Amino acid sequence: MKSILIKNAQLVNEGNTTTADVLVKDGRIEQIGPGIAAEADQTIDATGLHLLPGAIDDQVHFREPGLTHKARIETEARAAVAGGTTSFMEMPNTVPNTVTQELLEDKYKIASQTSLANYSFYMGATNDNLAEVLLTNPNTVCGIKIFMGSSTGNMLVDNEETLEQIFAKARLPIAVHCEDEQTIRDNMAIYEEKYGEDIPIKCHPEIRNETACFKSSFLAVKLAEKHNTRLHILHISTEEELKLFRNDIPLEQKRITAEVCVHHLWFDKEDYDTYGTLIKCNPAVKEHRHKEGLLQGLLEDKLDVIATDHAPHTWEEKQGKYKQAPSGVPLVQHSVQMMLEFVKQGKLPIEKVVEKMAHAPAILFNVRERGYIREGYWADLVLVDLNKPYTVTKDNTYYLCNWSPFEGHTFSSTITHTFVSGHLAFANGEFDESKKGERLLFDR
Template identity: 65%
Template sequence: MASILIKAATVVNENRQFVADILVKDGLIEKIAPQIDASADTTINAEGLYLFPGAIDDQVHFREPGLTHKANIHSESRAAVAGGITSFMEMPNTVPNTLTQELLEDKYQIAAQNSLANYSFFMGASNNNLDEVLRTDVKNVCGIKVFMGSSTGNMLVDNPVTLENLFAQAPMLIATHCEDEATIQSNLAHYKQLLGDNIPVKLHPKIRSEEACYLSSSMAVELAKKHNTRLHILHISTEKETHLFDNTTPLKEKRITAEACIHHMWFTDRDYETKGNFIKWNPAVKTEHDRDGILKAVLDGHIDVIATDHAPHTLEEKEQPYLQAPSGGPLVQHALVAMLELYHHGKITLEQIVEKMAHNVAICFQIEKRGYIREGYFADLVLVDLNKPWQVNKSNILYKCGWSPFEGATFRSTVKHTIVSGNLAWSEGKFVSETSGKRMSFER
């Protein structure tokens, strides 16, 4: 494995900034010092650049197997690496759904051959696979995913007995999608009665409402408290939900944690007018009050991590009428630069971005030797030029689906180099390596 010497980078790590050289050997960070005089296979002059630990995305849908007309592990991991995400955790609503240990292992085998980023996969829960869920290897699998709201295939877990048993017996972190299905269906029936099938997308946050989210999230929190479950609630989309979480307990001691996604901190319901189905997500993008409340909760510690919920669909699928168009959109290539744009606007610090996109994800999931710039840790590193603007357009979008909700946006920051497990994978706008990702392991 090639050695890498990074010279004179401004390191952002563990709530401080400092200029240092970094020596990478055998996939690990060997030395961090003010100056390192050593030979290396590759030397990067990082003067004026900022060095972050690689972002860890705890919620992506890379669509393989079964939905590869939208995306696959190779294409989307490449886009992630180009965007500064060096590790991902992928969801089980592929085809077939990842509801057995054998199907889970199949995904690991695909990633071992094709992923440019480091990887882990969630084991899926359904109403009738508890025995399979309980066989999950806590050391080598990131967590268990429970859809407490409508989802793909046989993955809506709405049986109260099943939920009680899952929360009581789960040997590891449970990650939940929380929306109350009965509330959603009631809201949908109401608008269908008023408008028939001609429901505009601007009503998406009224159908998948604040009430639907809060009912489900509060139930998950109640179950977790009852059974002392390690619970992680994904993609919080309302200000009201943020008050369900604690910001006084140290993160390592928390049993209940929460995630915010880029789109819920960027877009509001006003954007449906111009973006339409291209910002149709579940849970829905809601009001300006919700967007601002979520960012506030990220900053004050009620929400612990930032992720993407990257979930691509084809243009043809998204261009269908509201009721037919699927929810979700691609985000991994633009997540870090979007957060850095919020930094440029004075809304978040660089240290907070690193904490929420790297350090805290590693803490929440107990990831082994990743998420920090430390000697002896895996060299997952991202060098960024904070003052090199570029515009998102069709020619530079790397997602297989070929579009982005950020098309036309100009970002002030550019990802210059990405190192994954010690391999230089992305450099100056080009891929250097195509398969350098490693399976993540967990200290449990």
Template identity: 60%
Template sequence: MSSSLILNAKVINEGKIEELDVFVKDGKIDKIGKDLRHLTADNIVDASEKYLMPGVIDDQVHFREPGLTHKATIESESKAALAGGTTSFMEMPNTVPNALTQALLEDKYQIAAQSSWTNYSFFMGGSNDNYDEAMKTDLSQVCGLKLFMGSSTGNMLVDNEKTLENIFSNFSGLIATHCEDEGTVRANLEFYKEKYANGVIPYDIHALIRNEKACYLSSSMASSLAKKHGTRLHILHISTGEELELFDNSIPLADKKLTSEVCVHHLYFDAEDYKQLGTKIKCNPAIKHNHREKLLAGLLNDKLDIIATDHAPHTIEEKSSDYWNAPSGLPLIQNSLQVMLDFYAKGKISLEKIIEKMCHAPAECFKIDRRGYIREGYWADLVLVDLNSPYTVSKENILYKAGWSPFEGKTFGASVCKTYISGELLYDEGNFYNKKSGKRLLFNR
């Protein structure tokens, strides 16, 4: 493996920003110091005026492989992640077939081993009838068990109370949940279908169909089950201010049994944006009216622990259907870090907090082995960013297989310059070096 010496970088790590040199050898961070110019390296980078950070860890993505590869592949979406500064991802089980057996789960790992640009892990899926398979999950090699406590595809809606009690009382690892109350959503759907049966459908009814009540009912049920059984629960993509009351920010993250995540699109968009973007920002849970400032406040006061994307691509043809038929989900991972750096430029969040929520916290929540920090002895997943290099999203630079982004035409103030995966420089100023170095994430459990 090649060695690298990064000089004069403004290193953002563990609540501080310091100008430091970083020496990378054999895939890991070998030395961090004030003056390491005397060291010999295969590659030397002068990072003056640029910021060096740990690679982003995205704990919720949908890369669509196997079975839905007309939308995306592990190769295409991990390449987009790489260009955006995300060095590790955790992917969801609602591919085709659903990852509901250990054999099907392992199939996904085998695909990633051959094609992923970045580090990877895959959630085991839970259903109403795969309890025995779920309990076989190797917690040292699998990020967790995913439960859809709300609408999903295939056989993945888990709504049987006995099944939920069994899983929450007996699964010893992390359970991640999608929380929307199915009964509420269905009742709202029927109401609005009747209301707009003969008229023009306003896209923001998505925020009314999948409303605050649906989210809170399900999230509160999941948190109650977790507290009852002492379960390690992580609630994904919190989208309402009401749900913040479920989380305790008085406990250190390492000691929390109940953690939470917010996604960049729920921080960035509001239901008013449906007027311009329509079904392009249709997602579950929905982008709602007047919640993004509450969610940002919850992030800053540590009620919300992790920033992720829920990256979920569909083709533009699929998304161009009418409201009732357009699928939910949008592609985000290539620009998620830039979104947060724009929030920093507007004075809404510090650089240290961004790194805490996108890098350190996922590593802590999932107990990832030697990633998420810039520390000697840790794997060298590193990202170099220039905060004064504007970047405009266009058809020409979108790397998703689906070929579109809700940010098209948007100019971000910062650019990702270089991304290292396990010590190898794979992305460099728009160029890719096809030495795929992504590794299976391991967990200290």
């Protein structure tokens, strides 16, 4: 591999921003400091640019196998890298569902051949695959995924005994989608009675409401407390749920943690007027107060991770009426820029963005030698120009579905370079796919 010397960067890492050089050799960070004079195969002058550790997205849906008309690991990983995400953890609701060890390894084989980003895949739980779930290797797989609320793929786990057993016996983190199924069904019946097949999209957060989210998250927390489970609750979308999480102990000591997704920080109920079903997702984008509450929860460290729940569907699929249009939004290419927009607006310090998108996922999932800019660690790095505007177009959107809710929007920052395991995979709009990403490993 080429050695690379990055000069004069504003390095953002572990709560500080400093001017420094970084030398990369054999895929890893060899030296960090001012005025490094070493020879390198390539030197990049990063004057005026910020150097961040690559984002680790702990929740994406890349749709392969079985749903490859929507997305493929290859295409979505490229989009992730273009947006500054260097590692992803992908969900099991593909076709077939990833519910056996054999099907899980099939995904790893695909990624090893096609993924530009580093990768891991969740083992999926069902009501009747406990034995397979418990075979999952904690050192080579990111976690176990449980849908405690139905969503795309119909992997609902609602058997109380199964839930008890998984929470009691799992040897690796359990990541959960929390929405109470009965609450949603009862609400849907009310709105179907009122509107028939023409339910307005703005009713989505009333059908999949605060009660559905809190009730399910509360149950998951109680199960985790009972069994001392390592629990991670995905895509928190309500202000009410924040009371379930602690901020009085260090992250490393937490047994129960929470993720917030970029769309729940960015959009609110009023945006359905503009975007319609394009921002239909589960859990739903809700009222403005939740968006503000989630941002505060992030600042107060009740929310530990920022992720995307990247979930592409075709443009045609998303044009259906409320009940027909599938839930999910493609987001992974622009998540870092979205959060840097909050930095520009004074809502988040850039150090907090790095903490929640890189450091925290590395801590929570015990990711080996990634998530930080440290000597000896893998060189997963991103250079950003905070003062170079970037307009989203179809031509520079790399998802297979080829649409984004941000088409036509101008972000105030531009991702200029992305290094994946020491390989310069993306530079100034051009990809180098001569080297693929690495399988993530975990110290557990």
